[in-house]
Amino acid sequence: QVQLVESGGGLVRPGGSLRLSCAASGFTFSSYAMSWYRQAPGGERELVASISSAGGSTNYANSVTGRFTISRDNTKNTVYLQMNSLKPEDTAVYYCYTWIGRVNYWGKGTLVTVSS
Numbered sequence: 001q002v003q004l005v006e007s008g009g010g011l012v013r014p015g016g017s018l019r020l021s022c023a024a025s026g027f028t029f030s031s032y033a034m035s036w037y038r039q040a041p042g043g044e045r046e047l048v049a050s051i052s053s054a055g056g057s058t059n060y061a062n063s064v065t066g067r068f069t070i071s072r073d074n075t076k077n078t079v080y081l082q083m084n085s086l087k088p089e090d091t092a093v094y095y096c097y098t099w100i101g102r103v104n105y106w107g108k109g110t111l112v113t114v115s116s
Contacts, residue, residue, distance in 0.1 A: 002026040002105045004096040009110030012086055016114070020081040022096030022107060030054070030074040032100055036081045038092035038112075045095070049081060064090075086114045 008020040020036070035050040049060045049070035058070050069082040079096065091114050096107040 002098070002100065004098065004105060004107035006094065006096050006107045006110040009094060009112045011113045011115065013116050014086060014088060014114055016086050017082070017084045018086065018112060020083065020094055020110060020112075022079045022081075024077045024079070024096075024098070027098075027100055029077040032098050034070075034072060034079040035097045036070060036079075037095045037097050037106075038090075039095070039109075040089075040092040043092070048094070051079065083112070086112075088114045090114050 003025045005023045006020060008018060010018065012018050031053055033050060033052050036048040037045050038048050039045040047061060048064055049058065049068055051058045051070045051072050055072050060068060067085045072079040083090065091112060093109040093111050095109045098105050
């Protein structure tokens with residue numbers, strides 16, 4: 001079955017960096033686009049970044065453009081989110097997501113807290 005497992009979250013000071021990873025299994029990873037979403041406390045889940053199946057195309061939310069970078073390694077079935085210049089408003093649970101055969105698949109999320 002499809003599994004998405006996020007890791008790399010934690011507590012970081014404003015201005016710091018983190019790299020999130022999402023290990024995928026149960027499907028042909030290299031055939032599908034992948035995305036990162038986040039949900040802040042009391043907020044709605046929002047799209048952060050997406051990457052095409054081969055990695056040649058990416059897009060970002062305006063709020064993270066220039067600070068976050070999504071990438072993937074199809075040999076490792078893993079998608080990454082490099083987060084730099086973190087701000088307190090980036091505090092959220094970050095989720096890995098893909099869409100296969102009209103079905104949404106989500107990981108369980110990893111918590112990122114940006115605080116001094």
